[in-house]
Amino acid sequence: MATSNGLRVDMIIRTLFIALLAGIAFPSTCLAQTAREQARSDFAPYGSMMGTQFRHMKLWFAGKLGNWKLAAYELDQIERDLAAAALPSGAPAQESLVKRTQELRETVNARDWTRFADAYGALTNECNGCHRATGHGFITVQIPTSSPFSDQAFEDQVAEGRSLARRICGECHGLPDRSTATVARRFGAPGLEDVVRRPSFSEDSVRGLLTSNHRRLGPDQTMPNPRLTNYEIDEIVAYFRELRSGANR
Ligand code: HEC
Ligand code: HEC
The missing domain is CATH 1.10.287 (Helix Hairpins)
Known part of the structure; x- marks a missing residue:
């Protein structure tokens, strides 16, 4: 058993x-x-409005910080969201919404911050117009005051790195996109394009160079410590990465 x-x-x-x-x-x-x-x-009934809300905010900060590629990307997403959704009953004709996004697109393409801000306001009014027309007048969107996305940088890291490098490193190093490249070289500093082609080049070595406390470097001992913040170093490293991929092409 x-x-x-x-x-x-x-x-x-x-x-x-x-x-x-x-x-x-x-x-x-x-x-x-x-x-x-x-x-x-x-x-329901109108697609993912919370998604649209997020993109609406991101679009603003992208434009504000001059990251026009990101602005174009967010605008693409907004257009896609709004076009894909079924029109809620009472909604105004899509034409005026399409017109607003097109106007905004033009300002993004022109990288024109002042016109962008106006067109963004006009789109935002259009958002609220539909909310009112569909019985959701209690939902009001506005120009965001601060970004809730603390994990996303709205600057274009490479572009920021390029302008930092132009301003600080360009004192001595020639930059490939700088018309004064030949004039700029001082103290025998190599052009940055040459620097990234060196076999000794690595992102870590640049990072190390820019974070260490040394004041002098090389045979001529003329590279000062530029005293950059961590995020500035990240930007310069991102710019170097792009330079290198261009140099290897
Ligand atoms: C064609 C009409 C229409 C347009 C255009 C429109 N919305 Fe909406 N929106 C609605 C409707 C209907 C609701 C309520 C139902 C829902 O959430 O889907 C809503 C809800 C919302 C909500 C509340 C979401 C929540 O759950 O808290 C936000 C935020 C919002 N919309 C933002 C926007 C933004 C930003 C734009 C413009 C870029 C926009 N809407 C354009 C119709 C529209
Ligand atoms: C005051 C002039 C000056 C400034 C400003 C300057 N550099 Fe230099 N840098 C030099 C010189 C000179 C050398 C060459 C030393 C050598 O050949 O070893 C050099 C070399 C380098 C190297 C090559 C190191 C190696 O191991 O091959 C890198 C990378 C570099 N600089 C990055 C930068 C960056 C990034 C900035 C801006 C944040 C900058 N430099 C700003 C003068 C400068």
Whole structure:
């Protein structure tokens, strides 16, 4: 009897174990599916408005900090979101919305901050116009005052690095995109394009060079410690990375 009892217990444990596994595998996928459907219906009737809200904010900071590639990207996403969604009932015709995004696009292409700010305001009014027309007049969007996305830098890291390098390093080093490249070379400093082609070049070595406290370097001992902040170093390293990929092409 002990054996058969042992078997029964064994079977019960095994059944429980299988049930447990199944419990983990199946209902959770079902739950995930319901959650997804729930999320979808939360955003109804007009696509993912929270997504649009995020992009609307990011678009502003991209434009404000002159990261026009990012601005164009966010605008693409807004246009895509708004075009993909079914029009809620009562919504004004899409034409004026399309017109507003097109006007904004032109200012992004022209990299024109002043006109961008105006066109952004006009788009924002258009957002609110539809909210009012569809019985959601209590939802008002506005120009954001500060970015809630503390994990995203809205500057273009490479562009910032290039302008830093032009300003600080360009005192001595020639930059490839600088018309005065030949004039700029001082103290026998190599052009930055030559620097990135050196076999000894690595991002770590530049980082080390820019973070260390040495004041002098090289045979002429003329490279001062530029005393950059960490994020400025990241920007210069990003610029060097781009220079290098250009140099290797
Ligand atoms: C064609 C109509 C229409 C346009 C255009 C529109 N919205 Fe909306 N928006 C709605 C409707 C309808 C709701 C309420 C239902 C929903 O959330 O989908 C809404 C909701 C919202 C919400 C509230 C989301 C929440 O759950 O808290 C925000 C924020 C928002 N919209 C931002 C924007 C922004 C930013 C723009 C412009 C870039 C915009 N909307 C353009 C129709 C529109
Ligand atoms: C006052 C002039 C001066 C300034 C400003 C300056 N450098 Fe230099 N740098 C030099 C000289 C001279 C050398 C050449 C030393 C040598 O050949 O070893 C050099 C060499 C270098 C090297 C090559 C090191 C190696 O191991 O080959 C790098 C990388 C470099 N500089 C980066 C920078 C960066 C980045 C900046 C701006 C943040 C900068 N430099 C600003 C004068 C300068």
